[in-house]
Amino acid sequence: MSLALLALAVLGVGVLWSIVAGARQRVALGGALAAAAVGGILATVAAGTVLCGASIGPAEIVWPLPLGAVSLGLDGLSAFFLLVIGLTTIAASIYSWGYFRDEPPTRSLIGYGVFYCLLVAALITVVAARDGVLFLMAWELMGVSSFFLVTFRDRDPEARRGAWMYLISTHIGGAVGIFPLFGILVIRGGGTSFAAMSAAAAGLPMPWAVGCFVMALIGFGTKAGFMPMHNWLPAAHPVAPSPVSALMSGVLLKMGIYGLLRSLGWLPPLPIGCALALMGVGIITGSMGILYAVGQKQLKRMLAYSSVENMGIVALGIGVALLGRSLDRPLIVQLGLAGALLHVLNHSLFKGLLFLSAGSVLHSTGTQEFDRLGGLAKKTPRNAALFLLGAMGICALPPLNGFVSEWLIYSALFHTAMGPFSLSAGSAVVGLLALAFIGGVALTGFSKVFAITFLGAPRDATIHAHRTSTPMLLGMLVPAVLCVIIGTCPWLVIPLLNAPMAALGFVSVDSSLADAFAPLVLISRGALILAGVVAALALLRKCAGTDQPITAGPTWGCGYSAPTARMQYTGSSFGWSILRSFRRILLPRRQAHLPAGCFPATGDLSTSVPDVMLTKGYAPAFGWSGRFAEACRPMERWRIHVLLMGIVVTLVVMFAVETVFRPFWPAERSSAGAAPVHSAVVDGGAPRAGGLP
Amino acid sequence: MNLLAMTIHLPVPGVAAVVTAQVLGVLLLPPLLMSVIAKTKAWFGGRDGPPWLQPYFDLLKLFRKGAVYSHTTTWVFRAGPIVSLAALLTATTMIPVLGPNSWLGFKGDLILVAYLFALGRMFTVLAAMDTGSAFEGMGSAREVTFATMSEPALFLCLAVLAISTGNLQLDDMLGTNLAGAWHSVGPAMLLVVGALFIILLTECSRIPVDDPLTHLELTMIHEVMVLDHSGPDFAYITYGAALKFTLLGSLLVHAAMPQVAWVGLPGALLWLAALMALALLVGIIESTMARLRLNRVSLLLAGATVLSGLAVLLVLFNKLA
Incomplete structure (x- = not known):
């Protein structure tokens, strides 16, 4: 645990370093990347000790905040995802140096160092957080810092579009899934700590538990890229700098899986x-x-x-x-x-x-x-x-x-x-x-x-x-x-x-189940045999045909004497036969202007596979909501007391819902001290959830 | 500790001799099956056909030849035939061919076998694409497309065998272990055998999916992918194709003949006869059928998937009843 804290400290130094040494770009970037690499190594070691040693309990640092607490700890699940974070960070940090060292100095390069270290720190905090509010803060920091990394080349309209799409979809997922889920658990549990939330989740009646599962699936699934919430991935990944794409695809998506597993572990x-x-x-x-x-x-x-x-x-x-x-x-x-x-x-x-x-x-x-x-x-x-x-x-x-x-x-x-x-x-x-x-x-x-x-x-x-x-x-x-x-x-x-x-506690880890994994030893025997046979065949190949020469020539053109490189099979044609088989689902587009007549002019052919979810789902939906908002514009000129009336009606409806269905009723109402905490969370939680998208 | 488990125990010299004989028998078998197909087709054409041992002579001749490599190619082109054949040879250790048992089977080896086939396919395809020829690209695209459709069918067949025998080891889900399933859900087993036969024809590029003897590159699948290979590389590929036929054919005949409990030499001869009968059947199909139009092949493979899906339903309903 102390290693993970040290990693966070090193990453903090990296952030400060790249701001302080900002005038000398390469020094700033080098320092930040070195800090990130060291942080990655420390995180890997910390994760490794927990995963192997198992004796290190969830050591916690509790530092109360006005809302929630800075409570960090590593259990097995956190440690496993920390390992994923550490390994990918090491690789991406070393790689980044080669990728950016010849980059012409720009303002973005300082930003890269700052936000790269921030992103890694946020990732570590997400898995190490033992408090709901801290988790959400780290989660937001993760989203925002990766947003700034995606817009590294902010002059490129594609990059800006991809980054916005990422930011919007990740916040919609948060607003629809994660914030309500955490809100329900925090209020029912009477505290923001994971222990309290876990206890609250375990005591949920079944319909509520299923509802929480659906919210976790939507909220964390958006981050993980489950369909149909996947659209930010193909928009943001191609425009981000490649080490960032690696970090996003390798680690950031996994945070969605981590969140889903964490909530599944809580739920009955x-x-x-x-x-x-x-x-x-x-x-x-x-x-x-x-x-x-x-x-x-x-x-x-x-x-x-x-x-x-x-x-x-x-x-x-x-x-x-x-x-x-x-x-x-x-x-x-x-x-x-x-x-x-x-x-x-x-x-x-x-x-x-x-x-x-x-x-x-x-x-x-x-x-x-x-x-x-x-x-x-x-x-x-x-x-x-x-x-x-x-x-x-x-x-x-x-x-x-x-x-x-x-x-x-x-x-x-x-x-x-x-x-x-x-x-x-x-x-x-x-x-x-x-x-x-x-x-x-x-x-x-x-x-x-x-x-x-x-x-x-x-x-x-x-x-x-x-x-x-x-x-x-x-x-x-x-x-x-x-x-x-x-x-x-x-x-x-x-x-x-x-x-x-x-x-996770789905099942007691029992040594008698070890025989389920026994074939893995035999898989490794299979790999050994494969390697041996490859080596033997290569050796045999070397010995064969020694009496006749090995010559080089052009590729056999099947009788055509002047092939050019442009005649090679392209990726579009390679994939077309399978896309065509699934054309009813994928709706691929094919536009052909074929040469025709006795003296054919030039022809062209283009194919594309636009994402159906985007073209038929989100694009119309956002179009409608835009038009709806447009239609609502005259409301701006309504009299002020009419608008205030609307607020009062909404509040009355919400109180009615609360009185009848009691969704936010805590599990035990007896402790009088719990009440102020709830009201604080409701006050702080509601505008946050509503304000972000 | 794990290395200990990896060593293969051969304590008795007699056992070692038997194993050696089995290995040699299995390794020498594939070209013979190709010979059976060629002979059958010759008989249907009213010809005498090539000598029985011609495939062996061809392999030896190819192996002694030099090779021509295209300027475009890289190490991937040279690795292609080696890795493809090595994958198939590794799969051979997990499939029962001339006896009821495989050599190195384990629980879940069926998945490894399927993915070893995939490994071989990927390297064949990459070697073909390495030449930069449009024809070979076409063949590769068709190969991977059809494999995409035959692989689900193969897994469904394997699921039927696994469900009806309660085993996850290939040699334990075939042969005598299937006898009960043939008694209780015979129709399902028939469907599985039918689906496996379609998969065999597809994976081994036989008529009606692909014509191994066609002369127009535009219509080929497997043959066009290996156009640029020559000499020992081509020997590897030819042998690999024959070995693939033997392996998938063994799966088929072991699923189709549940009652046989012969062991030793009589058993080996029986399985040999069964494999030759299968080759004969393939030869007859090749002599009497035309190949399908390329866009019909996916329908055939969808048919195989449906057949095996029906078999799954039958087996599951049978278990429920």
């Missing part, structure tokens, strides 16, 4: 419908996310949609764990939860790696439209290899880490399907179907992205690529090595999952 065991709903959200998020990913033309936009997909897989894992909990099958709970948690860690590693690698492509070529790229594996071979590693990880291919977490979720689903309950078995089979489908589409999407960007011949002669700098490669090497280690030795990581699972 939910009915089976909630588990099925969460699985449904996961299935839809996963399959639609990856289908949209295949339709994208920009590297980082594609990766953003793939993050949506992976959050869907995590939701599926949590959902099947909840299902196992309501079926009273500890094995399924363990497998599902372990799969979801490990996928959180894995996704932060390979998606961090992929975003950093995509950033290197952007840095060295100046574009992220991969249909203009090609052949980068020859110019930046190391970056290409790292991207391929990340792509293999995210497609869950053995022997990398993605396979291990998906194996756990698959196993949970198979065990549910083999169980005696028909409804749950049927939904588990649907989950299996979806996970297999997601795997197949992910393979399509990532084969396409890697092949079009890095393989073949360069498509655009005007693009010159320079080599990836050493700090950038070092930054990418951190997650890459961890991907390989987790993939080949999964039994090393599984013990780390015991503490968070124990903290």
